Amino acid sequence: MKPSANEKSGIRPLNAKRKFPRVADIDTSTFLHPVAELPAYGDKPEALWELEDVEVIGKRVRSLAYFQRGTVVARFAGTLTYEVMQHTLQVTPTTHILDTNMVGYLSHSCGPNCLLDMTRLEVLALKDIRPGEILSIDYAVTEDVLFKQFPCSCGSPECRHWVTGRREQVNPEGVAYLQHHWNRK
Ligand SMILES: [Zn+2]
Numbered sequence: 001m002k003p004s005a006n007e008k009s010g011i012r013p014l015n016a017k018r019k020f021p022r023v024a025d026i027d028t029s030t031f032l033h034p035v036a037e038l039p040a041y042g043d044k045p046e047a048l049w050e051l052e053d054v055e056v057i058g059k060r061v062r063s064l065a066y067f068q069r070g071t072v073v074a075r076f077a078g079t080l081t082y083e084v085m086q087h088t089l090q091v092t093p094t095t096h097i098l099d100t101n102m103v104g105y106l107s108h109s110c111g112p113n114c115l116l117d118m119t120r121l122e123v124l125a126l127k128d129i130r131p132g133e134i135l136s137i138d139y140a141v142t143e144d145v146l147f148k149q150f151p152c153s154c155g156s157p158e159c160r161h162w163v164t165g166r167r168e169q170v171n172p173e174g175v176a177y178l179q180h181h182w183n184r185k
Contacts, residue, residue: 049074049135051105059105061135067125073114073135074123076103086147091118093144108163109136111156116142140166149174 048065067073078099087104088096114137115126144167152163161181162174
């Protein structure tokens with residue numbers, strides 16, 4: 001029997017009964033720029049992740065499948081805009097994309113399990129991801145300036161405690177927050 005696209009990629013749906021092989025040795029030279037034959041899963045995204053509503057924080061995305069490090073979790077598309085909005089992602093310094101599907105709802109983590117390729121418009125697994133894990137990205141990787149800076153308690157060892165875009169200074173609220181944070185240590 002020919003292997004399916006999912007078998008080749010190391011991704012298997014949560015409810016799959018049979019064992020799928022895991023490709024143990026990923027060529028990290030293809031890590032940031034996945035090869036063309038890596039499949040996209042836009043055809044049945046509902047089987048691979050789900051959007052969930054959480055009180056106060058809003059929507060987030062939960063994995064329903066195993067994603068091996070380096071594989072494409074999702075491809076995305078959306079409406080281009082010149083404005084930075086709460087759920088937009090930066091494509092160029094002056095262009096932002098508003099995705100109506102899932103990517104605008106990925107959570108922030110300073111040690112995320114996903115990475116966005118804003119050239120190919122793909123969500124890649126930065127770590128091996130198991131079903132049930134919340135999918136996250138580091139907002140500072142794609143955004144020059146955030147819609148709103150915010151405190152972070154993501155729990156990762158690399159946590160910056162206050163998140164900004166990659167080309168902006170910590171704002172006065174953040175300075176006060178960080179001073180308070182470090183004084184408590
Ligand atoms: Zn953090």
